[in-house]
Amino acid sequence: MDLFADDSALMPIPIEDGELWFQQRLALDLTPAEAMQRLLDETDWREEQIQVWGKLHMQPRLSAWHGDARYRYSGKLFHPLPFTPLQLHIKQAVEQATGRQFNSLLLNYYRDERDRMGFHADNEPTLGLNPAIASVSFGSPRTFILKHRTLPKTVKLALGDGCLLLMAGSLQHHWLHGINKERAPRGPRINLTFRNILREP
Ligand SMILES: O=C(O)CCC(=O)C(=O)O
Ligand SMILES: [Fe+2]
Incomplete structure (x- = not known):
């Protein structure tokens, strides 16, 4: 009998x-x-420009969009590439594990400890009221931080090689999430967020 927690089951x-x-x-x-x-x-992989307070910046990571639907993100309209066979395989595994369906994928490549993602909510109107967002990570572990919007609460999760995280329910209404840069050297990490876009912008 396996006395250790099952690492291949989705746990709340x-x-x-x-x-x-x-x-x-x-x-x-x-x-x-x-x-x-x-x-x-x-x-x-693309180094995208984003607008923050009206000023253009390079995103501190590389990214790519794939899937069946156009997508508006950080004020930009993206025209995604079709899913690749590997992405479809991962998508199927995620759909089986979560019981949810996804039609869009954002890939983010954190090249080293300096790459990061600022605090945000994945609450674009095209994702619907209470979106399910499934995140799969590969490579070097990084800390995923959730900050409550109105309460002094923070949740930190180590997202290691091959793990799956599902955000759902009203989470995007009440929490922001992000990945900070690290002080200590880190190797490359790739994160995939699968989303379901309800209508094209
Ligand atoms: O890299 C991560 O784990 C977070 C990615 C994320 O929040 C996003 O793509 O919206
Ligand atoms: Fe996000």
Whole structure:
């Protein structure tokens, strides 16, 4: 009998004002290291510009959009590329683990400890009222931080190689999330967020 917690089951993480689910290892036909290498090689990584308070900045990470629907994000309209066979395989595994359907994928590549993602909510109107967002991570672990919008509460999760995180319920209404830069050296990390877009902008 396995006396250790099952790392291949989606487990709820207790959190107020929303739903959070975590699985240590998403079951795939390839190892996380193989998935990481193929995503690095097969993705057309872009350094995007974003507007913050009317000023243009380079995003402190590389990214790519894939899927079936156009998507507005940080004030920009994206025309995604079609899903690749590997992305479709990961999407199927995520849909089986979560029981949710997704038609859009944002890939983010954090090249080292300096790359990061500012605090935000994935609450674009096209995602619907209480969106389910499934996040799969490969490579170097990074700390995923959730900050409550009105209460002095912070939740930190280590997102390691091959894990799955599901944000759902009213979480995007009440919490912001982000990835800070690290002081200590970190290797590359790729994060995939699967979303379901209800209508095109
Ligand atoms: O890299 C992560 O774990 C977070 C990604 C994220 O929040 C997003 O793509 O909206
Ligand atoms: Fe996000």
